[in-house]
Amino acid sequence: MMVNCPDCKKALIEFDLGSGNYHCSNPSCNFQYLELMTGKQHRKNVKTEEMESAPLSNSLDKKPKRILVGLAIESTLLNMGHSIFDKVTTKLKEDYNANVFDCLENPQYLKKILERNFDKNVHEVVAKSIKTVLGEFAYYSSIREFLDELNSKK
Ligand SMILES: [Zn+2]
CATH class of the missing domain: 1.10.1200.200 (Protein of unknown function DUF3227)
Known part of the structure; x- marks a missing residue:
């Protein structure tokens, strides 16, 4: 099945087949992986201190x-x-x-x-x-x- 990254819209890849964990292959994307069973989304850690003030990329x-x-x-x-x-x-x-x-x-x-x-x-x-x-x-x-x-x- 095809699942797209909720952040960058690229196709997610199931690294360990059958695990149900779909990873984003885009290195500059902040999305890490999706647990298909639970719908839980994992993202790379972003410093909260920096998120508060300005837009992320900036x-x-x-x-x-x-x-x-x-x-x-x-x-x-x-x-x-x-x-x-x-x-x-x-x-x-x-x-x-x-x-x-x-x-x-x-x-x-x-x-x-x-x-x-x-x-x-x-x-x-x-x-x-x-x-x-x-x-x-x-x-x-x-x-x-x-x-x-x-x-x-x-
Ligand atoms: Zn992505």
């Missing part, structure tokens, strides 16, 4: 991207010198009660701090360098938007 990958962007900022600033790193991280804390990991959602924090506290060259080098580090991840729209905002002239 929230699941937000955290690693925040870390990615934060680390890119950190390494760029450290490369430019400890005094620059210290000043930016201190200002993030003082002015916005934030850290580098909040910059994905708030690129203007970093931008404003660079504008206010450093000359134009430093600002440009930082923005460019972060863009280089994150360039290969720019196919993620959230990272692309962050880079666009950081590099925008307005």
